[in-house]
Amino acid sequence: MKQLDFKEFYRADRDACLRAVLASVGDRQLAEDLVAEAFTRAWTGWAKVSRHPSPRxxxxxxxxxxRVTWWRRRRREVTLADGHEVCGPDATDAALDPALLTALRRLPQRQREVVAFRVFLDLDTAGTAKALGIAPGTVTAHLSRAVAALRGELVSVPHQQRQQEDLS
Structure with missing residues (x-):
């Protein structure tokens, strides 16, 4: 029974988890590696994970x-100059719109994480706060800032001007 439950969970939620991690880390290959590792850990601890309020x-x-653990292990191996872009847009990435992925990469890490949990995993504010270990008000503030930044970057200037004119 354990194997069937996990198999169904994996099939149903793998893509959503991948999109959420991709939105947070901004690199397709890294996101795939991280999700594979996380699902491996979920499989080994499925008895506990299956009882979690939100296994996704x-x-x-x-x-x-x-990702943090991997970064800590490798941080001394490679030193990059400030301002060096580690990963650029991947035109072949079909999981997220390239313009959205580029805009998400420009957000601070915590804002990307909040977007990943609230938008891509569809968790409520309390669930997101619990998953990230932050206060619900912090989730709301980060989401608000992220949405404003994304809107500013993704909404065309003529469309914004029309909205402002409609408000006047």
């Missing part, structure tokens, strides 16, 4: 924690 959030949080 558990997988995404585990993937993001794994």
């Amino acid at each position: 959030a558990w997988v995404v949080r585990t993937a993001l924690n794994t």
Whole structure:
């Protein structure tokens, strides 16, 4: 029974988890590696993970924690100059719109994480706060800032001018 439950969970939620992690880390290959690692850990601890209030959030949080662990292990291996862009837009990335992915990469890490949990995993504010270990008000503030930044970057100037004229 354990194997069937996990198999169904994996099939149903793998893509959503991948999109959430991709939105947070901004690199397709890294996101795939992190999600694969997180699902492996979910499989080994499925008895516990299956009882979690949101197994998808558990997988995404585990993937993001794994990224931090990997970064800590490698931070001394490669030193990059400030301002060096580690990953550029990947034109072949079909999981997210390239313009959206580029805009998400420009957001601060915490804002990307909040967007990943609130938008891509469809968690409520309380669930997102619990998954990220921050206060609900902090989730709301980060989401508000992220949406404003994304709107400013993704909405065309003529469309914004029309909206402002409609408000006048």
